[in-house]
Amino acid sequence: MKESKQFKSGFVAIIGRPNVGKSTLLNRIVGQKIAIMSDKAQTTRNKIQGVYTDNETQIIFIDTPGIHKPKHALGDFMLKTAFSALKGVDAVLVVVNASEKIGPGDRLVIEKAKHSTVPVYLLINKIDLVHPDELLAIIDSFKVEHDFDEIFPISAKEGSNVPELLNDLKSKMPEGPQYYPADQVMDHPEYFVVAEFIREKILILTREEIPHSVAVQVQSMQRNENDKIEVQATIIVERKSQKGMIIGAQGSMIKKIGQMARRDIELLLDDKVYLDLWVKVQKNWRDRQSDLMEYGYRPDNY
Structure with a gap:
């Protein structure tokens, strides 16, 4: 690491309703599988922290359970877990599904993110499932809900626009220590x-x-x-x-x-x-x- 350049580090929360591709995005960013993926809603039950490290930056990503109405004590735990991830982070990524119209679940997530004092990104995921001509209208439908700091149409599955998102996040991270060794990609045992x-x-x-x-x-x-x-x-x-x-x-x-x-x-x-x-x-x-x-x-x- 060059002496002249300060190391930057920070925490980023990934939130969204179930099944929008949060775990796929986390696995794509850290470069290997640490979060489970299934096309069933509610696969992530705990907050999973994935760690991205390069020569100048370390970003700890917190993947959360999909936000939904709880039906039992486990559901209640998952919802509290998701919202607690918004505390003490340096940026929030709101993930939505490009191939589905904005719904009450998305609005609940956006409502929670609105109270954040850090940059809030809108990630319109699964753009591989829609025609490029439809993107502008999709972006506009979300802009009505909140004045997001950044909007990135991405495909976590194919990797489209993920490097660009990562570069933007790096620029927003504060100066800080390297919390984890460079070869560590998760904080769970x-x-x-x-x-x-x-x-x-x-x-x-x-x-x-x-x-x-x-x-x-x-x-x-x-x-x-x-x-x-x-x-x-x-x-x-x-x-x-x-x-x-x-x-x-x-x-x-x-x-x-x-x-x-x-x-x-x-x-x-x-x-x-x-x-x-x-x-x-x-x-x-x-x-x-x-x-x-x-x-x-x-x-x-x-």
């Missing part, structure tokens, strides 16, 4: 990310049958006698019938979940992995504070 990868595969493979009544708890991660990292994890569901679906005929579904999750975990840990999965029924766990705490949804962590 590996246990958390491993559990999220397993949960993502369940969401992808079980489609509508298993709604969001599933949690994953990693009991242990240690090197075994075969020099593989052995991961012991439990999948928690609310009903017996869901347990049957996750195990599948002759264990076919749990085997598939394990194979897919193992690939992601091996990439994350850069090591060979043996994954041992169990399924447990815990009735109404989403409505019990003690269960939420046990499965990693702890307000004091945020």
Whole structure:
């Protein structure tokens, strides 16, 4: 690092209603997969911090659960988590979906962002799904809602305009320290990310049958006698019938979940992995504070 140039660092919150592509954007920025992605709403439950570092800047991105009306204690936790991300940041990114008309969910997000004293960006994501001629009208429909500091039409999936967004954010960051080592891309322990990868595969493979009544708890991660990292994890569901679906005929579904999750975990840990999965029924766990705490949804962590 040159002596003459001051290092800049800061925190940026990514907010938006469910399924607008916040996690895809985070993964694109940090250059590897740290947030889970699924086309189901509500996949991100905790704030995930992704870290971008170059020679002059470090930006810590906080990806939040999609903002929605809560239906249970878990939903309530997710909403509080999303709004708490707006405290103490240096910029806010409001992400919306270009291919859908502005709705009450977007307005709720924008309303929250309005009270921010830092630059508020509007990111119109999924521009790969609309005709370029439609963009101006889409931008205008959002300009009516708020006088955003910056507006970026982007495609997080394809990377369009993401480098430009990043450069603009870098220019807005204050001088500050390097909070994390240059090679660190997330602030959550590996246990958390491993559990999220397993949960993502369940969401992808079980489609509508298993709604969001599933949690994953990693009991242990240690090197075994075969020099593989052995991961012991439990999948928690609310009903017996869901347990049957996750195990599948002759264990076919749990085997598939394990194979897919193992690939992601091996990439994350850069090591060979043996994954041992169990399924447990815990009735109404989403409505019990003690269960939420046990499965990693702890307000004091945020």
